[in-house]
Amino acid sequence: MEKFSLYDLLAVLFPGIIFLYLLDAVRQSFGILPSYPLTDKWQLLIIMAVMAGALIYTLSFLLTTRLTAFYRITGMYRPVSALYHTAHIHQHLGSGLNKRAAEWYGNDIFFSKAEYNQLSDSQKHEVCRLQDDFYDRMYYELDYAGKLTTPKAFQSFYLFFRNVFVASAISIVLLALLALVSPVISPELSVSDGNRVLILAPAFLFLFFCSNFIARWYRQRMITKMYWFFYTHINSKL
Numbered sequence: 001m002e003k004f005s006l007y008d009l010l011a012v013l014f015p016g017i018i019f020l021y022l023l024d025a026v027r028q029s030f031g032i033l034p035s036y037p038l039t040d041k042w043q044l045l046i047i048m049a050v051m052a053g054a055l056i057y058t059l060s061f062l063l064t065t066r067l068t069a070f071y072r073i074t075g076m077y078r079p080v081s082a083l084y085h086t087a088h089i090h091q092h093l094g095s096g097l098n099k100r101a102a103e104w105y106g107n108d109i110f111f112s113k114a115e116y117n118q119l120s121d122s123q124k125h126e127v128c129r130l131q132d133d134f135y136d137r138m139y140y141e142l143d144y145a146g147k148l149t150t151p152k153a154f155q156s157f158y159l160f161f162r163n164v165f166v167a168s169a170i171s172i173v174l175l176a177l178l179a180l181v182s183p184v185i186s187p188e189l190s191v192s193d194g195n196r197v198l199i200l201a202p203a204f205l206f207l208f209f210c211s212n213f214i215a216r217w218y219r220q221r222m223i224t225k226m227y228w229f230f231y232t233h234i235n236s237k238l
Contacts, residue, residue: 010156015163016053017045022171022204023052029196030178053163060159060166076165076212080135081128083223085113093231097134100234104137105130135223138230147233154222161215168208175200 026032063070064077071077078086094110101109109130111119119127142148179197 007156010160012053012057013049014160015056015167016049018164019052019056019167020049022167025200026171026175029200056163056167060163074212079128081131083220089224089227093227096231096234101134142230142233147229151222151225151229154218154225158215158218158222161211161218165211165215168204172204172208
């Protein structure tokens, strides 16, 4: 049986632990359910963290395909094509990447920023679609060639902060809903310590914005690393 990899720890287990503690903080604020020290049984904590982390991991990927507006509004998601031009790697890698693009699609799909801006909206849309597909295909080719170690480390950290971002977003929504409905639905849900909620709200918001910023930074570096490694991989075969 293989041990947990860095990817498993950062993308699933650690976000799961953080999410459990966020939920426990909300629970304590409203006196919901009996208290149970999570650290008393570390075996149970790991099992619960894996389950919670897997839920957050799945949800964070569903948001990239089903509820993309959430990522766009919060600034979490930018198209691969936009990040490609932002990193200025198009000035060095475009011609090399287009060699493989010509094999896969029959035409160039990487352009300088000036060339890209001259394309029509429909052409830009098609280029973005092809670059997304190109990114997925080069990921699997690098993985098959055993050259994905460094980019995958960046991906692991990116997913950690993205999943913490999703966990904090859920916690903020849950905290807000309970604060609104607790006085109406049941006295049992009344805030046990009003000052605690006033502390939790800005703390959750800080975690939300901080993880958002760092996740976006890691995504930029991850994509840049991927393109550089794939460019090197292509040239090594020539």
